[in-house]
Amino acid sequence: MDDVDYRELKGGKNLVSRISIAPMVDITDRHFRYFCRLLTKKSMLYTEMITSSAIIHGDRNKLLDFDPFEKPVALQIAGCDKKEIAEAVKIAEDWDYDEINLNVGCPSDRVSGNQMGAALMAYPELVAEIVQAIRSATKKPVSVKHRIGIDGTNILPGSLSKVVFDKYEDLEYFVKTLFQAGIKHFIIHARIAVLEGLSTKENREIPPLRYEDVYRIKEAFPDLFIEINGGIRTIDSIKEHLRYVDGVMLGRVAYENPFILTKVDQFAEGGKVNNVSRREIIERLIDYVHQFGVDKRTGHQALKNVLGLFHNKRGSRLWRQLLTPPWQEGIYAKDVLEKALRILPEEVLDEKQEET
Ligand SMILES: Cc1cc2nc3c(=O)[nH]c(=O)nc-3n(C[C@H](O)[C@H](O)[C@H](O)COP(=O)(O)O)c2cc1C
Known part of the structure; x- marks a missing residue:
């Protein structure tokens, strides 16, 4: 081949x-x-x-x-x-x-x-x-x-x-x-x-x-x-x-x-479980959406398909509510994610996958 x-x-x-x-x-x-x-x-x-x-x-x-x-x-x-x-x-x-x-x-x-x-x-x-x-x-x-x-x-x-x-x-x-x-x-x-x-x-x-x-x-x-x-x-x-x-x-x-x-x-070849937590993912997303600044439309767009991150976990509804527009005046994608880190349950934020 x-x-x-x-x-x-x-x-x-x-x-x-x-x-x-x-x-x-x-x-x-x-x-x-x-x-x-x-x-x-x-x-x-x-x-x-x-x-x-x-x-x-x-x-x-x-x-x-x-x-x-x-x-x-x-x-x-x-x-x-x-x-x-x-x-x-x-x-x-x-x-x-x-x-x-x-x-x-x-x-x-x-x-x-x-x-x-x-x-x-x-x-x-x-x-x-x-x-x-x-x-x-x-x-x-x-x-x-x-x-x-x-x-x-x-x-x-x-x-x-x-x-x-x-x-x-x-x-x-x-x-x-x-x-x-x-x-x-x-x-x-x-x-x-x-x-x-x-x-x-x-x-x-x-x-x-x-x-x-x-x-x-x-x-x-x-x-x-x-x-x-x-x-x-x-x-x-x-x-x-x-x-x-x-x-x-x-x-x-x-x-x-x-x-x-x-x-x-x-x-996959040479691959293993990715030992990353939801908190780390959200932190990386904060860096990512930072570039959209006060462009709310792109901020919404960037987060619209991440709603499932807390699927079947405590905090799932809250996560969805936080991310779903309209966001308050003066609140942008980065703020929404920072708030999520402050108020979502710690044990779910810090959970990591184990090898199965
Ligand atoms: C919202 C949505 C959009 C889709 N768009 C495409 C597409 O653009 N091209 C494509 O080949 N299949 C598309 N599909 C089909 C998926 O690629 C996949 O074949 C299908 O969802 C079955 O896999 P699943 O049961 O794992 O979801 C789409 C599926 C969904 C749910």
Whole structure:
């Protein structure tokens, strides 16, 4: 294998596991990624999904800038036009992301109605052309995030037939086609996407999880790096999945219960539990938000996804109340965090994770 070390193989099995934090629109912005990096040193952090046309026509600095402290960071791109995607990837080269990821998993109408996201799964050859275009635009590792299948309407122009692409064999064909196009790293959300009748949110909850299909893919393609995603919320379940696949991608748990991220580095090469307390995290956040000074909007933005830090702990409600706007006149992000350190329960502030 030619690209990055975690794909090193021995006897058809990847030696090194990886944990990543999923791309999530409105969540995994640079502020949230900075926060995640305080909790986990080793995990790969994904951007929100960014469309190729936004990169080409939008405010690039706003969309692509990140703090080097967040690294390693993967850029997730959505699109369906291979030329446009390749152009966007070339533009992003200047930002030095660590990986480029193609979104083939988003069920949103806005995205799939435009032949993007999960709808593309029914057209493996088209996706293969897209990834080839990406690979020729960058030397960075390229990965694909997709579902185990889709149930939806044919999106190709002029055709109204229903597309059902939801059998294990369909998934295997999809992976094989992309493997032939040079992709070695697959992140598989273990649910199908239902493109009609279910909302984006329902599509993360209602289609049943079929982890076995993802395990079978690893068995069928032992040399590929297979990362599993969907409904994984505990350290024990991460351990269990890593018996079968190479990596685990965590989504909602990262903002619902972020303190769990202090435990995930133990699964990465040379990694161990991050022995950091909530107090230390908040102190680092104080330094971070200091730069926003009296810019309340950015201050709110920087703290809006850290509300779960006290999940299931004493002080959880108080923490949420303190952080939730509106803040009093003359009170800014830094003041809010300093107040939290003064009034939240000491034993929760000073708790550290232990090796499990
Ligand atoms: C608020 C939110 C936004 C999301 N945005 C994206 C996205 O931009 N790109 C993507 O591939 N998946 C997106 N997802 C899906 C997640 O990456 C992940 O696949 C899904 O939440 C399942 O993992 P989980 O059960 O660990 O949350 C989003 C999920 C959530 C909750």
